[in-house]
Amino acid sequence: METSPTFHHPQPPSSTVGFNLNIHNQHFPIQHMFEKPLTPSDVGKLNRLVIPKQHAENYFPTDQHNASLLTFEDDSGKLWPFRYSYWNSSQSYVLTKGWSRYVKDKRLDAGDVVLFHRHVLDSDRMFIGWRRRAAEVAAQPLHGGAQVSEWSTRVFYDAQANYPSQHLTHAGERYEMVDSYQRGAIATRRLRLFGVNLECLDDSEPSTPNGPSQGG
Amino acid sequence: METSPTFHHPQPPSSTVGFNLNIHNQHFPIQHMFEKPLTPSDVGKLNRLVIPKQHAENYFPTDQHNASLLTFEDDSGKLWPFRYSYWNSSQSYVLTKGWSRYVKDKRLDAGDVVLFHRHVLDSDRMFIGWRRRAAEVAAQPLHGGAQVSEWSTRVFYDAQANYPSQHLTHAGERYEMVDSYQRGAIATRRLRLFGVNLECLDDSEPSTPNGPSQGG
DNA sequence: CCGGTCACCTGTCGT
DNA sequence: CACGACAGGTGACCG
Numbered sequence: 493m494e495t496s497p498t499f500h501h502p503q504p505p506s507s508t509v510g511f512n513l514n515i516h517n518q519h520f521p522i523q524h525m526f527e528k529p530l531t532p533s534d535v536g537k538l539n540r541l542v543i544p545k546q547h548a549e550n551y552f553p554t555d556q557h558n559a560s561l562l563t564f565e566d567d568s569g570k571l572w573p574f575r576y577s578y579w580n581s582s583q584s585y586v587l588t589k590g591w592s593r594y595v596k597d598k599r600l601d602a603g604d605v606v607l608f609h610r611h612v613l614d615s616d617r618m619f620i621g622w623r624r625r626a627a628e629v630a631a632q633p634l635h636g637g638a639q640v641s642e643w644s645t646r647v648f649y650d651a652q653a654n655y656p657s658q659h660l661t662h663a664g665e666r667y668e669m670v671d672s673y674q675r676g677a678i679a680t681r682r683l684r685l686f687g688v689n690l691e692c693l694d695d696s697e698p699s700t701p702n703g704p705s706q707g708g
Numbered sequence: 709m710e711t712s713p714t715f716h717h718p719q720p721p722s723s724t725v726g727f728n729l730n731i732h733n734q735h736f737p738i739q740h741m742f743e744k745p746l747t748p749s750d751v752g753k754l755n756r757l758v759i760p761k762q763h764a765e766n767y768f769p770t771d772q773h774n775a776s777l778l779t780f781e782d783d784s785g786k787l788w789p790f791r792y793s794y795w796n797s798s799q800s801y802v803l804t805k806g807w808s809r810y811v812k813d814k815r816l817d818a819g820d821v822v823l824f825h826r827h828v829l830d831s832d833r834m835f836i837g838w839r840r841r842a843a844e845v846a847a848q849p850l851h852g853g854a855q856v857s858e859w860s861t862r863v864f865y866d867a868q869a870n871y872p873s874q875h876l877t878h879a880g881e882r883y884e885m886v887d888s889y890q891r892g893a894i895a896t897r898r899l900r901l902f903g904v905n906l907e908c909l910d911d912s913e914p915s916t917p918n919g920p921s922q923g924g
Numbered sequence: 925c926c927g928g929t930c931a932c933c934t935g936t937c938g939t
Numbered sequence: 940c941a942c943g944a945c946a947g948g949t950g951a952c953c954g
């Protein structure tokens with residue numbers, strides 16, 4: 493059993509973009525940047541996390557000469573430095589060095605979701621969290637259903653990928669705030685938080701818009 | 709079939725550390741430095757040979773600013789220049805550029821053994837040789853023995869790694885001189901060769917003392 | 925564009 | 940059990 497995961501406040505926050513993060517009894521105004529359901533490769537031996545291009549370019553610093561270091565804080569205050577680079581060969585942004593340690597430490601599995609947040613008042617300060625994948629439903633038997641163990645992660649994973657656009661609590665494991673889904677569009681919204689007027693991006697759709705349907 | 713491999717004199721020499729090398733009918737006093745059973749990676753697509761740290765630091769020049777060029781002679785007198793460097797990340801010494809050419813030219817395979825020698829009177833002059841791995845024994849059928857092709861190289865490789873401490877000829881392919889095995893200890897011995905008194909290191913144990921037994 | 929090279933990275937194993 | 944060594948990898952780069 494896992495204990496005390498993710499950044500999420502016990503009760504669902506009222507806003508998409510800002511909520512409180514309790515770290516060591518200190519409360520931080522945190523902006524949700526994006527999240528990504530982990531692919532088998534993300535948690536496998538490739539030791540890398542592919543950051544969806546849109547999110548990378550929206551939120552992560554544009555490293556001039558490739559290969560930078562991004563450091564995130566987790567819910568315990570522990571720092572997680574990751575090597576962040578752009579792979580020309582695959583035209584993709586990735587977290588590499590350090591990522592496998594995080595996966596192991598948090599015992600992440602395919603279908604689990606990593607969350608990226610940042611400090612509202614200091615966008616250089618970034619946070620990483622995660623939540624368990626949705627519990628297994630008595631899943632749809634595809635094609636007759638002979639496959640067993642090999643398939644199970646994929647099934648969870650796919651189920652996770654295109655989850656409905658609105659959900660709050662789900663099997664007691666999900667209390668993520670995702671309201672206005674606007675696929676493909678980036679909306680700005682103004683909000684007042686901690687006495688500060690902020691203009692925020694609100695593209696918190698799931699990170700794999702086309703889904704991780706990489707298998708045949 | 710291979711023709712005329714290795715440096716070894718047709719009859720086993722009497723000394724561990726010095727023996728004659730016949731190159732183009734010239735005889736050289738040659739000191740055995742060390743040898744290494746080749747791993748699959750050493751002969752694979754990584755195009756590099758890992759030099760066990762002890763041997764590298766004992767025998768190869770300490771390159772000040774990393775990345776030097778080491779040139780060896782083979783039994784035909786051909787020169788083989790290799791780039792020699794230290795990889796900080798893995799804390800290991802490697803031969804890179806040029807190595808794959810040697811592997812290809814000599815048709816080396818995993819389990820084969822590369823030999824490094826040097827001129828007794830001119831230690832800058834170094835020689836490279838090789839011998840075939842030990843012929844496959846009607847090997848121990850592990851767990852029932854269903855595996856075939858995939859296993860074969862590994863089996864050779866492991867069989868090679870922890871060969872007995874005393875062997876001279878073996879299946880007509882091995883006439884390496886290895887007498888006093890003193891694992892973990894380095895003995896010095898004095899010998900008189902070509903009218904010259906020499907004091908020599910004698911740590912010619914196999915390069916992977918623990919063996920590459922990484923499989924379960 | 926492709927193969928070789930280079931400088932990294934990490935899991936595993938033995939000590 | 941922490942740590943060194945290294946086998947087996949990677950992407951970037953260059954000719």
